[in-house]
Amino acid sequence: MNGARSLLTTLVDAGVDVCFANPGTSEMHFVAALDTVGGMRGVLTLFEGVATGAADGYARIAGTPAAVLLHLGPGLGNGLANLHNARRAHTPMVVVVGDHATYHKKYDAPLESDIDAVAGSVSGWVHRSLRPADIAADTMAALDAARRGVVSTLILPADVSWSDGAGPAPAASEPEEPAVDGDAVRAAAAALRSGERAVVLVGGDATRAPGLAAAVRIGEATGASVLCETFPARLERGAGVPAVERLAYFAEAAAEQLAGARHLVLAGAVSPVSFFAYPGKASDLVPDGCTVHVLASHRGAAAALEHLADELAPGSTPAVAPSTRPALPTGDLNAFAAATVIGALLPEGAIVVDESNTAGVGVAAATAGAPAHDVLTLTGGAIGYGIPAAVGAAIAAPDRPVVSLQADGSALYTISALWTQAREHLDVTTVIFDNGAYDILRIELQRVGATSGAEPGPKARELLDLGSPAMDFVQIAEGFGVPARRVRTAEELAAALADAFAEPGPHLIDAMVPSLLS
Known part of the structure; x- marks a missing residue:
C-alpha cells in the first residue's frame, strides 16, 4: 500500500468520510486513491478558502473532524483566513498539505515554501510524514489532536505519498472528556x-x-x-x-x-x-x-x-424561548424588514450561517421565537466564511435546510462556493444583503474619524463603495449554476424565500437594501 492510500484508509476507518479539496500535482496520488479506497466523499472547491471554510462548517455541525486537501504552501496560504476562523472556533479539522518530493526540495522549485511555518500560524498540531510506514500513525495522531479542538496539519511529501511500505493504523482512541474542576x-x-x-x-x-x-x-x-x-x-x-x-x-x-x-x-x-x-x-x-x-x-x-x-439551583427547570413569529411586513425592503421576513418564514430545524454583518443587525431579534435552529457565526472575524460554511453544513446535515445570510462585500471573497453548492445539489438558500458598500467599514471609518477629529473625505468614502460598477449577484449565481432572483420589497422577499424553501437545492436571493448609513 502506498502512503496516500494508507492516509485515506486511516481517515475512513476512523469515521472521517468527507474531504474538501483543491488539489494540485503533489496530491495526485491522494486523488487517485479515492477510486481504490471506498467510503470517502471528495468535494471539489474552486478556491482553497472555500475548502477550509466548508470543512469548518461541516465539522461544527457534524461534531466530528473534517478533512481538507490543499496544494503546497501557496494553497495552504489561500485557505488561511478560514483556517483562522476554524482555530478560533476550536473546530476539529485535519488539513493534508502536499509537498514536493523530499529529494526535490533542495532545488528551490517555484512553488517551494515554508509550509511548516505557514501551517503553524493557525494549527495546534503540525507534523511532516517522512516515511510511508509512519503515515497511518501520523494520521491517527492528527485526528487525536483535532478531536481536542484544534486544526491539525499533516504535510505529505510527494515521494512519501507515492511510495509503498505503509503499515496499518493503530487503534483509534476516543478523546477523554475534561474532568469538571x-x-x-x-x-x-x-x-x-x-x-x-x-x-x-x-x-x-x-x-x-x-x-x-x-x-x-x-x-x-x-x-x-x-x-x-x-x-x-x-x-x-x-x-x-x-x-x-x-x-x-x-x-x-x-x-x-x-x-x-x-x-x-x-x-x-x-x-x-x-x-x-x-x-x-x-x-x-x-x-x-x-x-x-x-x-x-x-x-x-x-x-x-x-x-x-x-x-x-438543584432540581430547577430553566425558562425557554416562546414560540413567536413576527408578522410579515410590506413595502420597500430594508435591513430590518428583511430580517422580519426571515424570522416569519425560517424553516424548522434550519441551520443559519450568519455572515450578514451590519445589514443583518435585526436577524437575531426577528428569529428569537422561530422554530429551534442552529446559528454558525464568524468566530475569527476573517470574512468570506459564510457561503463556504453553508456548503459544509449542508453536507453534514443533508436533511436540514441551510439558510446563508450573507453581506454583499464578504460574499465576493469566496463567491465560487456557489458552484460547489450547485455541483453537490445542496439545499442552501443564500440571501445576499445587497447595500453596495462595505457598511461595517463605513461605520468604523466614522468611529475612527470621531476619535481623530478628522471628517472622512471623498477618497476614503470611495474606497468603501461597491457600487461603481454595481455587481449583479443574480448573473453571478446563475453563472455558477444556482437559480437566483432579485427582490426589492418585503413581499418579493417572502415569495422568493417560500419558493426556495419548497424546492430542494441551492438558491440565491439578491435582497436590495439601503445602507444603514443612508
Missing part, C-alpha cells in the same frame, strides 16, 4: 452567592441546549446576567431553547452589558476584549474591580455549568 465550581458558586453583581459568559460547548439550560438555571437562581460570546461557533436558539443574549460587537455596548459586574464567570468563553483598539478607549472590557473566575475552557464547559447549576 471541583475547585473552580466551588469558587464560582461562592461568587454567585455573594449578592454582588455577576455575569456568566458562555462559549465553547456550552452554547448548545444542555449548557444554555444550566446557565439560565444559574441566572434565574442567583440573579446573575447570562451572556453568550459575541461570535459562538454553534449556537442553539429559537422556540423551546433557553435564550441568552450575545455580548455586543461594539465595545461601548459590551461595556454597558458588563457594567457594574463584580464577578465574571467564564464557561467556555475567553475574557472579553474589544475587537479593535481606539484612541483613548480601553481594550480590556472587564470592569474595574471585577474578579474573573474561569469555570472551564471550550471543552467541558457544559458539564461544568451543569455541576454549578445543580449546586446553586
